[in-house]
Amino acid sequence: MTLKTRQLELEVLRYDPEKDSEPHFQSYSVSCPEDWAILDALNYVKENLDTTLSYRWSCHMMVCGSCGMMVNGEPSLTCKTFIRDLPDKVRIEPLQNLPIERDLVVVLDDVMEKLQRAQPWIIRQDDPPPVDQEYTQSRAALYKFKQYTMCINCMCCYAACPQYGLDPSFIGPAALAMAHRYNLDSRDQGKSQRLDILADHDGVWDCSFVGACSEVCPKSVDPAAAIQQMKVDGAIEWWKQKLPGGKS
Amino acid sequence: MSRQPYVRPMPKASWYLGNARYRRYMFREVTCLLVGVYCALLIWALAALSSGSPERWGAFLAAQQNTAMVVFHALALVYYLVYMTFDWFKLAPKAMPVQFGEQKLPGSVIVVGHYVAWIVVTLFVLWLAGVLQT
Amino acid sequence: MSIARKSVVWGLFAAGGTLSAFLFPAVIALFLLVALGRVPPGLEFANLQAFAGHWVGKSALFLVIFLSLWHAAHRLRVVFHDFGVRRDKAVANAVYLVAAIGTVMTAFYLYRI
Numbered sequence: 001m002t003l004k005t006r007q008l009e010l011e012v013l014r015y016d017p018e019k020d021s022e023p024h025f026q027s028y029s030v031s032c033p034e035d036w037a038i039l040d041a042l043n044y045v046k047e048n049l050d051t052t053l054s055y056r057w058s059c060h061m062m063v064c065g066s067c068g069m070m071v072n073g074e075p076s077l078t079c080k081t082f083i084r085d086l087p088d089k090v091r092i093e094p095l096q097n098l099p100i101e102r103d104l105v106v107v108l109d110d111v112m113e114k115l116q117r118a119q120p121w122i123i124r125q126d127d128p129p130p131v132d133q134e135y136t137q138s139r140a141a142l143y144k145f146k147q148y149t150m151c152i153n154c155m156c157c158y159a160a161c162p163q164y165g166l167d168p169s170f171i172g173p174a175a176l177a178m179a180h181r182y183n184l185d186s187r188d189q190g191k192s193q194r195l196d197i198l199a200d201h202d203g204v205w206d207c208s209f210v211g212a213c214s215e216v217c218p219k220s221v222d223p224a225a226a227i228q229q230m231k232v233d234g235a236i237e238w239w240k241q242k243l244p245g246g247k248s
Numbered sequence: 249m250s251r252q253p254y255v256r257p258m259p260k261a262s263w264y265l266g267n268a269r270y271r272r273y274m275f276r277e278v279t280c281l282l283v284g285v286y287c288a289l290l291i292w293a294l295a296a297l298s299s300g301s302p303e304r305w306g307a308f309l310a311a312q313q314n315t316a317m318v319v320f321h322a323l324a325l326v327y328y329l330v331y332m333t334f335d336w337f338k339l340a341p342k343a344m345p346v347q348f349g350e351q352k353l354p355g356s357v358i359v360v361g362h363y364v365a366w367i368v369v370t371l372f373v374l375w376l377a378g379v380l381q382t
Numbered sequence: 383m384s385i386a387r388k389s390v391v392w393g394l395f396a397a398g399g400t401l402s403a404f405l406f407p408a409v410i411a412l413f414l415l416v417a418l419g420r421v422p423p424g425l426e427f428a429n430l431q432a433f434a435g436h437w438v439g440k441s442a443l444f445l446v447i448f449l450s451l452w453h454a455a456h457r458l459r460v461v462f463h464d465f466g467v468r469r470d471k472a473v474a475n476a477v478y479l480v481a482a483i484g485t486v487m488t489a490f491y492l493y494r495i
Contacts, residue, residue: 017252073267099253107253140350162270165258166463205388208460209339210273225342231392232343238389261466277464280457283402286409287451291484294443294491297434302427309425312416321414329407336403343396366404373408376433378424379415 003033008041008083012053013093015100023100025091026050032083038090039067039078042104055104062218065152068095068159069104075159075216095159097168111155114171117197118179123190141186148181148226150219157213157223163206170206171198173213173223180226183233192237199234207231279332282324337362391456398453401446434495447488455481 008030015023028045039057046053057067060079067078070093072086083090098106129135157173164170179198183191198204207227214224264270296308340362341355374380415422423429433439455477462473 015254017254018250023254023256096256097258099255101251101253140347143350143352144345144347162258162263162273162464165263166260199389201388205392208277208464210270211339212269212273214342215269222342225345228339228343229345231389231396235389235393235396238387259466260468264464274464277457277461280454280461283398283406283450284454284458286406286413287447287454287484289413290409290443290447291487291491294434294447294488294495297427297430298491298494300494305427305430309416309421312413313419314417317417318414321410321417325407325410325414328410333403333407336399366407369404370408370411373405374411376424377412378422378429379412381423 003035005031005033006083006088008032008086009089010041010045011089011091012042012045012104013100014053014103016052017102034084036083037079038071038076038081038083038086038092041083041090042078042092053104054102063152065154068154068156069093070096070159075156077154077156077218080218095155097159097161097165098155106155108155110168111158111172111174114175115153115178117171118175118182119190119194119197120178120182122182122185122188123193125189135187137186144186145181145184148177148184148221151177151181151221151223152219154218156216156218160212160216162210162212163208167206169202171203173207173227176204176207176230177221177223177226180230183230191233195230195234195237198230199237204230204234276331276335279328282328282332285324333366337366391452394449394452395456398449398451399457402450402453405446406450431495434492440492440495444488444492448485451481451484451488452478 010028010030011025012028013023014020014026028049030041030044030049032041032044037060039060042053042055042057046055055067055069057079058064059066062077062080065077068075069078070076070091071078071081072091075095078092092104094100094104094106098108098111101107151174153174155174157177158164161170161173164172176198179194182188183194204227207224209224209228211224214222217223264274293308296304299305337359341358344358346353346358371380412422412425416425424433434443459470459474459477462477463470467473
């Protein structure tokens, strides 16, 4: 059985740092079988039409987070965006709000630093359990934070967030969602420590709950929910620290 | 190979115009102006009430009774309901996750709870104001 | 690093938003009724004065107006930022000052009733 094909017109933002002073669009016409994802169309372009096109991709199955791009203005994983859901004219640009390295490749240095600032690891105040014992955690305790573990660091949320776009010093959705994942983990004892950083300037308070991050997240992490819950945590923590016996 | 990253400018005052999602957000946020306006109206009412003079209170009530006010309040009511009250309820579950054992309470339950509470509160206020008397 | 004072402001904003989301539609409806010339009995001078004179009514009115004012002020600060006005400190001082004045006026008038 042969699949029907559609003729797609791709308008791709190109940028060569060694030659161009600013990005410009380049068009490619591609005949696509109807079951293709837009990433397949890009791969076809690279293999057959223009080998100079640069972009990131890897797993082609929505788990690595490499192939995030703007597809008709919407931050998307190109391996998860199928041409059957797209019109014949498709505009492909690098993720919004991030500097362009080359063509569809963005500079990730800033977001990488921010992810680490969230301290995304188990923090203990007590000694860890002995080497031959595990932390025990019930399923109920796991479900409290499980959705926030699903983040694949694709950065679509940073591309969607207008507050990050207006002011890149904002620590951003993925970093905050990851911090919340550890704050909710029953094995972790680092909530106060994380809140000290995240409830400070450039932290949660820069979020105005636009909610675009959660709408574009391909793994349904819902970073907007994580951030609102951290605002509540931050507000409560502020009062706890003012009470006698609290810090500072 | 030299690096020269290109930063795309974001128009600071008009970034929301070309995008339906961002436009809806701005429509929601400007409801704060309505909150401010009605706080001002309430303070004006308190000023008249606290004068102790029924005539001043009557004058305040009379000042409300014109077509412009009717149109303003009617439009404000609709806009406020859609972009403030209903949006606030839609977002409420995000800030208050509820889990019983291994089961997460669906957000829709929390939203419905808000609507029920809102109807009760509204009826109470209207009853207090004497609107519900037949 | 410490938890920013913004935590307190956000708390007021959230409380004010919840109160005004629930209550203001009824408030607007009452203003609409008055504008249409149909003043309900509860809003006549004697009845309203009795309500606002009682400590329960007084406290309720104060709480609703105080929290809603701060909600509006904080949100307006963010709206200025979203509309491209990047003088956050100046904007913040201005909106919170207006909210503070409104709060004082509310307390003053309620005290007189």
